Amino acid sequence: METLTIIVNEQFVNERIDKMLSTYYEDWSRTQVQGWIKDGLVLVNNQKVKGNYKCQLHDEIIVSIPEPEILDVKPEKMDLDIYYEDQDVLVVNKPRGMVVHPAPGHMYGTLVNGLMAHCQDLSGINGVLRPGIVHRIDKDTSGLLMVAKNDKAHESLVQQLVNKTVTRKYLAIVHGVIPHDVGTIDAPIGRDPKDRQKMTVTDVNSKEAITHFRVLERFDHYTFIECKLETGRTHQIRVHMKYIGYPLAGDPKYGPKKTLPIEGQALHAGVLGFIHPRTGEYMEFEAPLPPEFENILNLLKNKR
Structure with missing residues (x-):
């Protein structure tokens, strides 16, 4: 030492x-x-x-x-739901409950562990813990992620995120009945000074955050919505919907304690579109709602 x-x-x-x-x-x-x-x-x-x-x-x-901790990410064979793959990019549908990448103290069972077993050629820009990972979704959020298989593809996809040209649409169930059909939330997001594990709308050390939403269906005490991200801040949809008074159902961090019978927030990254780094072709993918999400919607419909 x-x-x-x-x-x-x-x-x-x-x-x-x-x-x-x-x-x-x-x-x-x-x-x-x-x-x-x-x-x-x-x-x-x-x-x-x-x-x-x-x-x-x-x-x-x-x-x-102290001596630095040696972090060695091990490949783990998993049954990944891969929607598309070529020499440059891979699109995978992440299940609810899976962490995207390892971190100290949580080195196994992540999407990255599975990707490493699936293919050897992942970009190294984000280091040993996040090979190929261009963007993330939360552990209890399901849905589509794009993965870079080389550094050139990685740089292209990140630039598209910066330029706000990536299509990212999410489906969510929120508390309360939203009266208007569409809306835009333009409110900066930063760390919550009262709780460093949370994000919040704030003008202090914050970044621009814009979420567009539209109502798909209304229930007695809940609303089924689609959200389209213009920016991609940590917990953006969860924070923005709480900010306007309609927190996500099941959200353990930003929502009410008593809620629907679902583990974690009712949020699904259903649509992902981007320009292919090599061909220049626009590609778009759509993943259906997972069964547990569909079950909740059916439950709400039957209660009306």
Whole structure:
């Protein structure tokens, strides 16, 4: 374990220690530093401190840098629902309950594990944990994802996302009866300062987020809608629908506790369209609602 010693100078007096260290060493993220502080790997004048400790002039900070975790993603044979595949791209229909890519502490059973067993040629732009992954959908959201099989294809697909030319349509069931047939939510999304595990509509450290929606069917206390993404922020549809007062049914993070008998949010990425990186041809794919989603719709229809 490598150890570094830092003496606080005038520049960092009264600076939080977690912010100071992540500024002093640009390769260290603030979250990483906070983890080291909690684990007792950061000492100030030979004493443990908290992340909000304010540095004082001539403080001696000793940082014990842990050995990096070796992350080795293993291929796992899975019965993937592949809609399209060629030498450049692959389109797969992800089931509800499957995580898209591995993360420390969750290295198995993800879509990436299955993709690695299915094909060896995945783009490496997103590193060892996310080979081929151009965009994500949440664990409990089902539906279509595009995967890049080489770096050139990856760059093309990412640029299409930036240019807002990728077609992404989702089907969702929300709480409440939406009175108008169509709508657009244009509200920036960023981290919720009260809960870092959530996103929220905010003007602070946020990014542009635009969701278009139309009503497909109304029920007694719910509405079945289609959402079209213009941007692709984390939890965008879930946050936007909550923001206008119609949170997704089953959403454990943004919705009411008592809801429909479904595990996780009722959200399905049903339509995906993009320009093929090599041929320049526009391609569009559509995946039907999974059975559990259809069952919920039938339940609502029968209750009317």
